[in-house]
Amino acid sequence: METETATHWLTDAEQCAWRTHLEVNRLLTYQLEKDLQPFGLTINDYEILVNLSESDEMRMRMSDLAAATLQSKSRLSHQITRMENADLVRRENCESDRRGLFAVLTAHGLETMRKVSPHHVASVRKHFIDLLSPDALADLETALKPIAQHLRGQRGRP
Amino acid sequence: METETATHWLTDAEQCAWRTHLEVNRLLTYQLEKDLQPFGLTINDYEILVNLSESDEMRMRMSDLAAATLQSKSRLSHQITRMENADLVRRENCESDRRGLFAVLTAHGLETMRKVSPHHVASVRKHFIDLLSPDALADLETALKPIAQHLRGQRGRP
DNA sequence: CCTAAGATGTTGAATGGTGAACTAGCCTGG
DNA sequence: CCAGGCTAGTTCACCATTCAACATCTTAGG
Numbered sequence: 001m002e003t004e005t006a007t008h009w010l011t012d013a014e015q016c017a018w019r020t021h022l023e024v025n026r027l028l029t030y031q032l033e034k035d036l037q038p039f040g041l042t043i044n045d046y047e048i049l050v051n052l053s054e055s056d057e058m059r060m061r062m063s064d065l066a067a068a069t070l071q072s073k074s075r076l077s078h079q080i081t082r083m084e085n086a087d088l089v090r091r092e093n094c095e096s097d098r099r100g101l102f103a104v105l106t107a108h109g110l111e112t113m114r115k116v117s118p119h120h121v122a123s124v125r126k127h128f129i130d131l132l133s134p135d136a137l138a139d140l141e142t143a144l145k146p147i148a149q150h151l152r153g154q155r156g157r158p
Numbered sequence: 159m160e161t162e163t164a165t166h167w168l169t170d171a172e173q174c175a176w177r178t179h180l181e182v183n184r185l186l187t188y189q190l191e192k193d194l195q196p197f198g199l200t201i202n203d204y205e206i207l208v209n210l211s212e213s214d215e216m217r218m219r220m221s222d223l224a225a226a227t228l229q230s231k232s233r234l235s236h237q238i239t240r241m242e243n244a245d246l247v248r249r250e251n252c253e254s255d256r257r258g259l260f261a262v263l264t265a266h267g268l269e270t271m272r273k274v275s276p277h278h279v280a281s282v283r284k285h286f287i288d289l290l291s292p293d294a295l296a297d298l299e300t301a302l303k304p305i306a307q308h309l310r311g312q313r314g315r316p
Numbered sequence: 317c318c319t320a321a322g323a324t325g326t327t328g329a330a331t332g333g334t335g336a337a338c339t340a341g342c343c344t345g346g
Numbered sequence: 347c348c349a350g351g352c353t354a355g356t357t358c359a360c361c362a363t364t365c366a367a368c369a370t371c372t373t374a375g376g
Contacts, residue, residue: 007276014287017299021286024302025183026228027309044362062325070184075363077326082362099324099371118165127312128179129172131305139297141175144182147289151185154285220355233333235356240332257341257354 028127035123039116040086044069044079046120049088049105049113058105061094065103088112186285193281197274198244202227202237204278207246207263207271216263219252223261246270 010018033043041049051068052058060068066076080103083089088109094100105113132140168176191201199207209226210216218226224234238261241247246267252258263271290298 007279008283009279010282010287013292013295013299017290017295017302018282018287020299020302020306023306024309027306027313030228031309031312042362063323066325070188072364073325074327074365078362081326094324097324097372101325121165121167124168124176125166127309128305129168129176131308132175132301134171136297136301137171137175139294140301141171141178143290143294143298144175144178147286148178148181148185150289151182151189151285154189155185221353224355230334231355232335232357236332239356252354255342255354257339259355 031127032120032123036116036120039112039119041112041116044071045083045088046116048079048083048103049109049116052089052103052105053110053113058110059092059102062101062103083109189285190278190281194274194278197270197277199270199274202229203241203246204274206237206241206261207267208275210247210261210263211268211271216268217250217260220259220261241267 029043036043036046047069048065051065052060062076062080063073066073069076071079080089080091084091087106089103090106092102092104094102129137187201194201194204205227206223209223210218220231220234220238224231227234229237238247238249242249245264247261248264250260250262252260287295
């Protein structure tokens with residue numbers, strides 16, 4: 001009789017799927033970053049722009065933006081400072097809560113977004129979406145959705 | 159007749175799958191990192207340990223290790239320096255090519271690996287593998303494998 | 317009210333990552 | 347055999363991220 005619980009190692013199939021997942025993630029991030037580079041944007045920059053451009057009035061509270069992009073407040077603060085220097089975004093005070101700030105997309109930020117997004121979408125297609133059959137896409141979504149939900153639940157837990 | 163090529167935007171289904179994929183990645187990385195933290199290791203550290211422990215003689219050439227973990231040589235060099243200071247790894251000269259160095263797992267590194275890996279595997283199970291049915295796992299592998307291959311091909315291209 | 321606890325955001329120091337320049341050793345063709 | 351170009355790895359200067367300390371404002375309880 002075992003005195004300690006045996007580790008439940010991964011089967012070959014599990015390990016293979018897991019490593020493929022890891023590899024795709026890393027290579028994909030690398031590739032998207034690279035395709036964005038000619039425009040002087042990082043993936044982080046781009047994601048901020050997406051969030052803002054999809055928001056009402058092109059603005060979001062710093063906290064909400066940090067939550068939406070899964071970054072720490074500190075990191076977002078630095079990030080927005082950099083983007084402010086690049087005139088992609090500006091900070092604006094919040095009337096209703098004077099502790100608060102909005103990050104607001106500037107005209108130049110919006111313009112940048114319009115120019116860059118087609119290229120980014122093309123990149124996502126080329127390196128991901130278009131390599132998946134409609135069935136595979138659906139399967140992927142089905143497989144990952146519950147995981148996303150589980151992980152969201154884990155956030156900010158012991 | 160259009161004078162410029164229209165952007166082929168993502169459909170709702172495509173966008174949804176894409177964003178789920180992104181979200182899972184980020185949250186999963188966050189979670190795995192967090193589960194590794196009590197042992198004083200980062201995901202990067204862990205991955206180096208895995209690579210070395212699976213290698214012949216518990217050693218790999220710096221270049222090979224960099225390629226295997228998809229890091230720049232510079233980054234790996236810093237990383238190994240840190241791990242050397244933590245006595246997880248040591249550098250050793252290469253007889254056959256005197257430019258070369260091996261990163262070698264130390265006894266303490268191996269011991270650490272033995273202690274930590276069951277927890278890491280449990281974490282991978284809890285937050286990923288065990289949330290997938292065997293079918294979903296197979297689907298995932300099927301969907302991602304060609305993408306991994308495509309991306310590997312893109313590496314180090316114009 | 318007033319105070320204490322909590323939320324919002326910034327800052328600064330320390331650590332980690334990047335990319336280019338560099339050192340050193342290998343290898344090939346003339 | 348030796349000059350040039352190539353490969354391995356490190357280093358340096360700069361940028362990005364983290365973590366803890368802080369300033370400011372809000373809100374809930376007494």
